[in-house]
Amino acid sequence: MNCIVGRFDLADGDLSDDKLLIDTTAVRILGTGRANLATEELEFVFHPRPKGLALFRLQTPLRVTGDLGNQKFGFERSDMVESVLRLIASPILLPIERLTLGPLPRDGADVCADPMRAVVR
Amino acid sequence: MAAPSIQIDDFPWPPGLTEPPAQPDEGGGLRGSASRLAGRTDRLLSAAFLRRFDATLDVNTKEVLSGSDRLADGALHLQLRDGHLHVDPAVVNLPGGTMRLSISYDLKGSEVEFAATAQVERFDYGIIARRLGRAKDLRGLFSLDLKLKGTAPSLDAIMRNANGRLDIAVWPTELRSGVFNLWSVNLVLQLLPLIDPVRSPR
Numbered sequence: 001m002n003c004i005v006g007r008f009d010l011a012d013g014d015l016s017d018d019k020l021l022i023d024t025t026a027v028r029i030l031g032t033g034r035a036n037l038a039t040e041e042l043e044f045v046f047h048p049r050p051k052g053l054a055l056f057r058l059q060t061p062l063r064v065t066g067d068l069g070n071q072k073f074g075f076e077r078s079d080m081v082e083s084v085l086r087l088i089a090s091p092i093l094l095p096i097e098r099l100t101l102g103p104l105p106r107d108g109a110d111v112c113a114d115p116m117r118a119v120v121r
Numbered sequence: 122m123a124a125p126s127i128q129i130d131d132f133p134w135p136p137g138l139t140e141p142p143a144q145p146d147e148g149g150g151l152r153g154s155a156s157r158l159a160g161r162t163d164r165l166l167s168a169a170f171l172r173r174f175d176a177t178l179d180v181n182t183k184e185v186l187s188g189s190d191r192l193a194d195g196a197l198h199l200q201l202r203d204g205h206l207h208v209d210p211a212v213v214n215l216p217g218g219t220m221r222l223s224i225s226y227d228l229k230g231s232e233v234e235f236a237a238t239a240q241v242e243r244f245d246y247g248i249i250a251r252r253l254g255r256a257k258d259l260r261g262l263f264s265l266d267l268k269l270k271g272t273a274p275s276l277d278a279i280m281r282n283a284n285g286r287l288d289i290a291v292w293p294t295e296l297r298s299g300v301f302n303l304w305s306v307n308l309v310l311q312l313l314p315l316i317d318p319v320r321s322p323r
Binding site (some may be wrong): 001002003004005006007008009010011012013015018022024025026027029037038048059062112115116117 | 266296301
């Protein structure tokens, strides 16, 4: 495990992500979503992206729903179908993804070295 | 007030401020505790109490002890003027690092105006966990940057209308990432043992 980073903005009780990630030497998981502190409802999606040569990998997004006191974790059928299609097409998609997004460093230095936002005093 | 040493055990909580007994239907967990703490703080920081006097309090201590354990050192500047409570800064130097906090609390009519900031930079939480005897193999660093501002009828409702930001970063050194790595599993390597049972996947 390299690091876990959560950067959130809060506007009128609505908590939304600025950056949410879990970085390990083998995979980086990016999260997006929001939690409403008034209604206590939350909705987050976590997408894994493997590091290195990652052909034929199943990368189904994990969805977190429910409320702050009772979270539900699950995979959606449409996400599973999409991830299977991506797995089959990975010899074509991965080189394109690598060219457009760039390789991910194993040590997560690009996101773990200085993950906090600058402090404005 | 300056003291080379403060013994926590010399300051027991006054009976009126101690936690009321939990009701059977009272919510548990972190949110329940936060709500009870906010309610208790609301009772303590009532308008009648805060507007009774003005005060300035400066505390500097070189060590805070609990029994024979050295917990921290730190400084606190607190000002109460016209019912407006202002704490800036409250700095605590613990064995794992430094925590800095500032709080502003103002009662305006029937509403509470609250603002808080907190900063923790690369705090070694393993030292505290080991000191509390919670986990011997828990190691890592932790950073926090919190800015919070809100107005609400009571302190426990502040978060429902609050604005600000929260940054958290954790660098665990003893946390295995196997469960996350499995998430992006290579199906070909996992299915290989079915075809060739002698060799296990790498």
